Amino acid sequence: MQILDSTISLEEQIKPRRRTSREDGGAVGSLSRGLILLDVLTRASAPLTLSELAAEAGLDVSTAHRLLQILLEQGYAVRDDSTKRYLPGPRALSPLSLFHPITQLKNEARSVLEFLRERTSETTALVLFIGKERMVVDFVRGDHPLSPYYDTWLKSPLHGSASGKILLASLPPAERDQLLGPAPYKSFTSETITKQGALFSYLDIVREQGFAVARDDAYEGMTAIGAALMPYPDGRPIGCLVVTASSPAVTTAREKEIADRLKAASQLLISSAPSVQILKTWTGRTML
Numbered sequence: 001m002q003i004l005d006s007t008i009s010l011e012e013q014i015k016p017r018r019r020t021s022r023e024d025g026g027a028v029g030s031l032s033r034g035l036i037l038l039d040v041l042t043r044a045s046a047p048l049t050l051s052e053l054a055a056e057a058g059l060d061v062s063t064a065h066r067l068l069q070i071l072l073e074q075g076y077a078v079r080d081d082s083t084k085r086y087l088p089g090p091r092a093l094s095p096l097s098l099f100h101p102i103t104q105l106k107n108e109a110r111s112v113l114e115f116l117r118e119r120t121s122e123t124t125a126l127v128l129f130i131g132k133e134r135m136v137v138d139f140v141r142g143d144h145p146l147s148p149y150y151d152t153w154l155k156s157p158l159h160g161s162a163s164g165k166i167l168l169a170s171l172p173p174a175e176r177d178q179l180l181g182p183a184p185y186k187s188f189t190s191e192t193i194t195k196q197g198a199l200f201s202y203l204d205i206v207r208e209q210g211f212a213v214a215r216d217d218a219y220e221g222m223t224a225i226g227a228a229l230m231p232y233p234d235g236r237p238i239g240c241l242v243v244t245a246s247s248p249a250v251t252t253a254r255e256k257e258i259a260d261r262l263k264a265a266s267q268l269l270i271s272s273a274p275s276v277q278i279l280k281t282w283t284g285r286t287m288l
Contacts, residue, residue, distance in 0.1 A: 132175075
């Protein structure tokens with residue numbers, strides 16, 4: 001039972017206690033360390049011991065052990081009792097339910113990506129716009145042994161990538177400026193567009209034609225062509241389909257051919273995948 005102090009007003013005694021900045025900082029610090037530990041677990045190529053995990057995450061063993069207990073309880077980590085090693089748990093490996101719209105989109109788009117790969121022989125990918133970030137939902141590698149590999153989150157420069165240009169073309173100028181920062185923009189190759197006027201003019205073309213090309217913009221010898229997933233007149237694109245290939249393999253004529261295939265595939269996905277309509281609302285990209 002709580003005992004009230006008669007020397008302090010009742011209001012002061014029963015009102016919720018505010019967390020101190022030190023407590024908040026401690027909670028944020030624990031969350032940050034826990035996420036680092038989880039990242040180490042999911043990226044590891046084999047089960048890790050407690051000491052290996054702690055060393056890789058830059059934590060002392062006691063802190064790593066305490067955080068691991070929470071991850072174990074919540075299903076983000078599992079422990080092999082026979083080897084005393086840790087692995088990522090089901091919630092870390094498959095955080096989305098089978099019925100989540102992103103999972104549904106991945107399933108519905110797989111045949112489209114495979115069809116594009118068969119017709120182009122190049123790496124094809126489905127990119128979803130989450131806020132101002134670009135998430136790779138799925139991809140199919142091309143036939144070439146040196147075909148590009150995609151990570152979950154695209155970190156290629158917005159002004160030097162096909163997916164980035166499609167995202168930028170869907171935003172008002174003020175939001176573009178906030179994302180890009182002041183011009184001239186960073187140059188990655190001799191082909192990178194660094195001037196604001198030139199970039200914004202090209203983004204107008206992207207909006208009109210529904211696709212973007214990044215030829216040697218960020219990486220020498222690499223060309224990416226992307227088609228918006230949702231025509232611009234109907235609202236902000238929720239993402240894009242992208243084909244990536246070596247620049248010498250993409251002639252001007254083939255560039256147009258790939259763009260046309262991408263646009264047709266995008267239209268097919270829009271009309272046939274129920275998850276696309278759900279994701280228009282989920283991502284908040286229903287209005288221009």
